Amino acid sequence: MTDSTDFRPNDLPPELAELDGEFSSVRYEERPSFAPELEAELTREWSALQGRRYWPVRRP
Amino acid sequence: MQTQRQTLDLTTRRIPVRHSPGLPQDFEAWFHEYRGPVYRYVRFRVATREVAEDVTSEVFMKALRSVHRYDPDIASPKTWLLRIARNAVTDHLRALRRRGSLHVSLDRVPDLVADAPSQEERMVRQERIQRLLNATRTLRQADQELLSLRYGSGLDNSEIAEHLGISNNAVAVRLHRALRRLKSAVDGPDNDATSDYDG
Numbered sequence: 001m002t003d004s005t006d007f008r009p010n011d012l013p014p015e016l017a018e019l020d021g022e023f024s025s026v027r028y029e030e031r032p033s034f035a036p037e038l039e040a041e042l043t044r045e046w047s048a049l050q051g052r053r054y055w056p057v058r059r060p
Numbered sequence: 061m062q063t064q065r066q067t068l069d070l071t072t073r074r075i076p077v078r079h080s081p082g083l084p085q086d087f088e089a090w091f092h093e094y095r096g097p098v099y100r101y102v103r104f105r106v107a108t109r110e111v112a113e114d115v116t117s118e119v120f121m122k123a124l125r126s127v128h129r130y131d132p133d134i135a136s137p138k139t140w141l142l143r144i145a146r147n148a149v150t151d152h153l154r155a156l157r158r159r160g161s162l163h164v165s166l167d168r169v170p171d172l173v174a175d176a177p178s179q180e181e182r183m184v185r186q187e188r189i190q191r192l193l194n195a196t197r198t199l200r201q202a203d204q205e206l207l208s209l210r211y212g213s214g215l216d217n218s219e220i221a222e223h224l225g226i227s228n229n230a231v232a233v234r235l236h237r238a239l240r241r242l243k244s245a246v247d248g249p250d251n252d253a254t255s256d257y258d259g
Contacts, residue, residue: 011236012236012239015243016236016239016240016243019192019239019242019243019246020239022188022189022192023192023207023210023211024211025174025175025189026104026172026189026192026193026211026212027172027173027174027175028099028100028103028104028109028112028169028171028172028173029171029172029173030096030099030171031109031113031171034099034113034116035095038091038095038113038116038117038120039083039091041117041121042083042087042091042120042121042124043082043083045121045124045125046082046083046084046124049124049125
């Protein structure tokens with residue numbers, strides 16, 4: 001959700017200001033377990049990257 | 061998710077990669093601080109929560125694999141991550157188009173939250189918001205991008221300006237125009253039968 005008062009253009013006509021207000025109230029609910037699942041996946045990936053012991057070097 | 065070996069250019073390496081059991085310290089902080097804005101940006105541009113999760117995962121996986129190439133002189137971490145997100149969304153939408161999967165759908169969106177005092181009002185509000193969101197998907201990509209940055213990620217004009225590499229004034233003008241085109245799309249005669257995709 002955004003705080004439309006932060007950055008609503010001052011010159012928005014009423015019908016667009018209404019639209020801006022409606023859009024600013026849009027909020028999606030994130031699945032609660034998504035963040036911890038993703039963090040665990042990233043941690044595994046990081047561990048795997050380190051396990052390869054080297055990073056190939058791009059030649060100039 | 062497929063693992064791929066990344067190329068490291070030592071001459072542009074800006075962040076020392078700390079080898080530790082967890083995530084790199086900076087990256088972990090970015091994940092906690094910017095996962096929300098990235099997810100909401102992606103969610104604003106794709107049709108389902110599942111796709112948003114897949115694309116968001118891809119964004120952070122790509123960022124992790126190239127964290128050694130992040131340059132704070134070029135962009136803030138938030139802008140960097142949102143640029144990766146923009147590319148991931150673009151790739152996703154392109155793939156959908158290739159498959160011909162862009163199509164009309166006005167299905168209810170279960171993860172869309174509409175704050176209202178009563179159940180009935182919530183339903184009405186949710187339908188109205190869904191109608192607006194469907195209408196955004198009839199707009200050109202540049203407008204969708206702008207609206208997603210503002211209303212999805214909640215960026216202010218200066219942050220959007222940094223992300224797009226344009227002036228604050230240009231952002232205000234483009235937002236104004238995008239909202240006007242959206243208004244036309246919402247008020248259009250065939251709005252009820254158009255827009256959205258199953259991506």
